[in-house]
Amino acid sequence: MEEEIRNFLGRFVDEFPAPLEEGSPLPVSPLSRKVSLEELHGESLELGLRLLAARGAPAVLSAHMCQAAMSQLLQNDLSPCHCPQEAEANQEELQKVTLLESEAVQRIFLNKLIDVALAWHQNSPNPLPSLSRVHLCSVHAIKNTRRKMEDRHLALAEFNQLFAIQDGVERAYYAVFDGHGGVDAATYAATHLHVTLSKQETLQSDTATAFKTAFKHIDDMFRNKAKREHLRSGSTGVAVLIQGHVLTVAWLGDSQAILVRKEEVLTLMDPHKPEREDEKQRIEDLGGCITFMGCWRVNGTYAVSRAIGDFDQKPYVSGDADCSTTQLFGDEDYVLLACDGFFDAVKPSEVPHLVLDALQQPGDLEGGTLLKQSVEAVGLRVAQQLVSHAKAAGSSDNITVMVVFLRPPEELLSQDSTSGTAQATQDSTFQSVPQQC
Template sequence: MTWLDIDSQQGHQRGSTNKNGRSPQWRCPYAFFWPIETSNFSMVFTHKDSILSCRGAPSPLNAAMCHAALAKLLKADLSPFHLPQEAEQQQGEEQEVVLLLSEPVQRLFLNKLREVGVAWHQNLPSPLPVGPSRFLMCSADAIRNTRRKMEDRHVSLPDFNTLTGLKDGVERGYYAVFDGHGGVDAAIYAATHLHVTLSQQEELQSDPATAFKTAFTRTDDMFRGKAKRERLRSGSTGVAVLLQGEWLHVAWLGDSQSMLVRRGQDVTLMDPHKPEREDEKQRVEDLGGCIVFKGCWRVNGTYAVSRAIGDFDQKPYVSGDADCSSTRLLGDEDYILLACDGFFDVVRPEEVPALVLGALREQGESQGAGCEEVSEGVLGERVAQELVAHAKAAGSSDNITVMVVFLCPPAQLLLQDQSNTAVATEGPAQE
């Protein structure tokens, strides 16, 4: 069981990359942090390129082990890892604030993770963690493109309850895309904290829309403290999806978007916040601000987004208040797509179904077999990559991130497409 072979003294060093040429995702992105942020450490280790996933741990077990290790970490004495007061003062703190050093806390978390692995290797917990009962498969891809820096982040948590410790009997899956600007700090912070903050909301089951909005506001407030402490000026738009029972909840700030495809037809889930949107323009003007065109429409002539986490030098004109929509799932949905504006600026929502089907056909043909003979993971895994490539070819120069969350097997979509094509070819029956 290679996923139990965890050595807390080994791992990637800063600056190294994985086999895909990307930075490893199992290091804490901060040099220091507030104690209240400790509960988000588990997020670093549940990414698809994390230390457990790279060792073949199934996703539900990955999430369960990280949650168990986090519980041990939160019971430990972390006072030896406090940032020295002199260092805190150098960071510009106006009052005494306790901060924790990330590196030693991360090492302690890895030790706790190893303890859990050893204990579970000897005696597996009962019942074993299981994955979601509904079909969920996520294809994701992200590129820097022609930009100097990659400021997007994305999150895929099909085992949301297991990771966060929720035990209310309601299945949940969480997916999100964050599009940073002025630096990557706000996007990293939102990707690390929003889902945990959401899981802590009392209204999550009874009023998920309110819970989602509160989670965005709370995350923005928490990032304000970090931004002030470290003199950060970045911001991030974001769109997050929560699959909860039979419902699909979407919350968003700014122009990152999500859409649903049902029976091959695009379904609108949201209206992205843009400065030129009439109600957003009116909101900014009512606050005493203005919308100015400088290459694109901008709030007070600065930011090209009207809502975001961060961007505190332009609050409240750039709002941190999220919107949320809820859609009942009927069981005939194909997939959900989440993407940043680097994708949607050059691809219209109505183009997406044909692009996804085209990518599936190409992958099926490349396997040299019928679609029913190709494994689901292989068939759908490169769909997001194909969509990203299409957006780049269509002229996008921005960072591009795309996530496709399949709600039914990709092979089923191909079979349905083949059936529809056959019917169209045969034409109407002759009398």
């Protein structure tokens, strides 16, 4: 890791030996033309992580560099980046917010990132601590037959490092967002939900409440952006936080997460669909209705009953997330997150067989052990095979699948070959097994 970090910093400072000059093009494009002070944290981190990932930075180094640059940015006087107040017809309806010119403020952030790289490269710092447990994460996403790709996802094993959380509890965050009516709401949630979650005081003591508060706040933040920029999109979402030996899942709408333990599927959640009896009752109690138009829809419009955005149908389409918490005992195989483009075509009970089938492809095993050089290939192949199966089964929607392995894949293969279909037990004793990508 030390050599990998040193080599990357050397390459990075060769490419960026000095701060970016005023007026020069940025090496990576900001998400927005204008950004509020509250949105600055998420958009800057997204920009920095994207820039570093494109250049092959170790993920843990990227998290530390972005956190350090962000900390320095927030100490700057950003008033020169303020946008002039615009006199709009609906100005009175908008929450009064200070907006910044994205290109100007992100130039400052990227220069802070370059400063961090130069300082760390020159001073040859001690190697940054590696994560003691890194889950192999397999992700694949396709537009399929749809005109546009409106899904977004985020895998963040370095949650603590990105937000400088030092309480001794390991955390990893994973999320899938399925946009509709445009990609804006999904992009917004993927950019800001984890940032808002990290700031919740109840993150460790009551993660479910922290998640619910974060989802609600993101919905409120996106409402302001939607009014400013006349956006009309919405997004379902499912997010997982693995915190120590506890897995918390939070969701809005019909994107889903399932947990597999010893090849048995454990239900973590019940997706929000208009025809679900309690959702139907909630909508009708508010004076709305659900109607069947190819599928069940809220007031004849949206096919989901909860989402970020969709403000023309609030409160019938609710912005309130649900949560569930599951204790991890160490014998769990993986958690899978996916949008409805997957689950509308594939039953959860089919998933264990499909994953094992992908793992058992020839060419990766030597003496029953997964070859180190094949781990990346396995990571790609598992999600790819699941997506391909959903498409072959008739899904025409965008499809995103994320498989987060809670044990090394070779253990799953060994389990299958020695015991066949294992039976999940409730009295398993936890054993901590370091897992590396």
